Amino acid sequence: MAKLSKDEMSTLIGKLGSLSPFEQKDVLIKVARGEQAERPADRQMLNAGRGNPNFLATEPRHAFWQLGRFATHEAERSFGHIPGGVGGFALRGGLRESFSRFLDENEGEPGITFLKRTAHYVRDHLGLDIEDFLYEMADGILACNYPVPDRMLKLSEVIVGEYLKKEMIGDHPFAGKFDTYAVEGGTAAMTYIFNTMRENHLIKAGDTIALGMPIFTPYIEIPELNDYKLNVVHLEAKVENGWQYSKQELDKLRDPKVKAFFLVNPSNPPSVKISDESLKHIAEIVKVRPDLIFLTDDVYGTFADNFTSLFALAPHNTILVYSYSKYFGATGWRLGTVSTHEDNVLDRLIAELPKNLKDELHHRYESITTEPAKLKFIDRLVADSRTVALNHTAGLSTPQQVQMVLFSLFALMDTEEVYKNSLKHLIRSRKKALFKEIGISFAAEDENQVDYYTVLDVEYLGERAFGRKFVDWLLKNVQPSELLFRLASEAQVVLLPGRGFGTQHPSGRVSLANLNEADYKKIGVALRKLIEEYVERYNAATGEKLDKNKVV
Template identity: 80%
Template sequence: MAKGRAESKDKSGIEALSPFELKDELIKAAGGGAAERPANFSMLNAGRGNPNFLATIPRHGFWQLGAFAMRESERSFSYMPEGVGGFPQRAGIVERFDQFLRENKGQPGIDFIGGAVSYVRDQLGLSAGDFLYEMCEGILACNYPVPDRMLKLSEIIVGQYLRREMIGKHPFVGEFDVFAVEGGTAAMTYIFNTMRENFLIKAGDTIALGMPIFTPYIEIPELNDYQLNVVHLNATVENNWQYSKKELDKLRDPKIKAFFLVNPSNPPSVKISDESLEYIAEIVKERPDLILLTDDVYGTFADNFVSLFALAPKNTILVYSYSKYFGATGWRLGTIATHQDNVLDAAIAKLPKDEKKILHERYKSITTEPDKLKFIDRLVADSRTVALNHTAGLSTPQQVQMVLFSLFSLMDTPDAYKNALKRLIRSRKRALFEEMGIAYDESDPNQVDYYSIIDMEYYGEKLYGREFVDWLLKQTQPNELLFRLASDARVVLLPGKGFGTAHPSGRVSLANLNEADYRKIGRAVRKLTAEYVERYNAATGKKLDPNAVKK
């Protein structure tokens, strides 16, 4: 019955769905879409990457800072009993904040915001008063975001966070600009759009994608808005999800205008090796016009992470989201960073006169020198269709929380929070693989483990041989195994194929369930695999052990 159900769904074209839309069908197959469910109903949805952990200290700090800001606001118009407040006052704000800390000593978040102000003053060399005023005005949301790209001190602090987490100890020459956006997905939307509007990519152009990759990077170039040709650079499970030099050499083709990648990868959750990063940087020296975009949302879960932005800063657009590391998907906090001397601005400056004229007309309403407008500021303008540029910018309370997350990390010099998260997700992966009967290999320093790929072809061959895998692929329809897991075991995974994996596979998020749940998922996968092994034995007369264990 389950097999027929899966086949009918595939025949109806369901295999064309994005994995995130297919997830809803898998949830239905698991009974999760039923209007009435038994009281003991239990579904294990490892399909989404939303973590079940979050950073509490900077959130406590946000609420305490909000309480202080409200006190500041209520100092004005206090004669009016109708609940009218005013803007905070810059004069004396540091002294009033110190008094607030004393009055609330011992409350959650108080030590953190006190330490944050001290860090901003003593370590970053910024004015404590200016910082407190920006944070109070920002958390009260009583003014437009000014500057629109990002609040002044907020950009400096977030920039320091990006330096620590994305660049680390790697030498970096020059400065970079930051645009605060509504999460990594908004960053993708803005970047594709502004590159098109500024003739950096045109219909029929060729870009490269590092595969597998977050599905929208596959889908956006195909849209009628862009109509781009795509070259795939394939990282494979056989190569520990690294790109071979042969694959990276595809970037030498001058037809390729840009290379987009997610690092660490989604869904394999493996960071690009140092050797590969250096190899890409060498290619960039030969191709100084190549545009790179690196989406590094999972970099903060890696050991000793260094972004491609550090090695090829002038060619690279850095996208980073706070959503996963801080458990803040609902906040929609992301950044776009570009070096102040970059190939995007250089390419725009070299455009033909007719295209420059079009862009001059596009941006002339927001600046007296539209031809000199930087790419990152064009992103800001285009995010509000240029005409609404005066209301551009991420909401100021969002920027305040982003700043507090950044300071929380900067102040955590022993990386206690980061190490706790690493232990958490790696313990979950170990539990999953133990129950699947596959040894968890911890020797690869590039593993990040936010997600894991259960590659049925790869692991099936390791456990049972190539003949079994060939038989299995012939006997099963696309996504049948995922629907069987959903309907039989109420386990929901995402299809790896939707992210561009070479083999049939399922993506398991290691962030959104508890360790016992991953043991259940591992047992369900093993039970389903054993069933197919027994069917194979019956059909072929072989005697494979359905409970084989891979050492």
């Protein structure tokens, strides 16, 4: 991007506010790169905008490639008499012996010890037949068959279910079973759920849903599309309340007009988990609103201390969405899940639809089952993901499911939570480095903070440090987009606007996952320099003498 004139910069800043935060990020990246060309070579862009982590789980990846080698050898064994590199399906008979031999022959190589441990774990702890497991994994990693069952491979669903129990439910009492659908990341889960809820008359144009704000931007944007045209009630989690929902806000769910409540927990961008008190209050609301549907997107739950999902407290009313992308550093794999309890409000509400709508749905799904009325919501989700007519080719690719299983087993077998604790320490050290350079000090950390992201709230922090008069002057004289633009233009620092996620005040979202600690120190220095400049401008304009070096 060429250097912009002052008028061009003012025009661009004015336009930024209408864009999605992710589109704003792309503009800011161009600004940062364009200005960078005129800077010294050691001034590099620091993109703390997108939440793609720069860490990843290596052991289950090593295991994936080793398992691929083993499965390919088995394919060659199947059709070994045919020349030209032709293989066949892995043979179930003798698979366990062949696997043991493969492990012995490759002893000491990365991933081999992990594979050996998985074999023992699925047999001894999960009670699964080891040969059935090896066959599903070998067949799956070879990708030589369609996904069957289409919702998820049989043993893969069991293993992933155990992982979700560990991370999402923990020690909380939980009765009954739940079904899981493997999908192409959390984004696919959102797309499919909105669509199937509409197709099955659980939501329709003009209906009202509630959103827990602030929230991942697509949850704000999708209901407004012509596809849905939903009315939205906002439940505000406020910065001055530690990003928690007050009981007054949660009680908006008691209104019978509200059909569903969608939330991200821990939140995005504040990265704070819902308090136990609030979760219990929501569960109490269900007692008077048994028809209420919840969707909880818990992708960041694995970074929290002692996390419990709303799915654990209100399982019959909750759709659980989880993505493997952040915790395992696997955004490119596109691995996610949708889970529903075997006894859930979605199936009940569909069963209670009027006859004309039931007849319509009977016609929609009659090509895939002889009893459409008995088709579960989660299986309708699978069918709708392929426009029903292509249901026979539905399902997440089998190599993706294999990697999902290996990630799950990696976490299940890490009983000391070494990997989890390492990641927590990593991101929290980055936050401390950032805040130290900005000059932000907290007397005590909030136990509900997760710290995958942090939100720098201009109004809240500005008032806390310099008073209300300074904040009022700043908001009157400076567009929120200007702050982000100047960081990109002058310091090559890219942040996302908090307003795009529904924050009430102008703010910037900083991802603490995708840069190194030294980079966050540099970002902190750049932010502090900008703060001090605006304090100086305020002093010059008002004649006051605020201390620009004050710690927040």
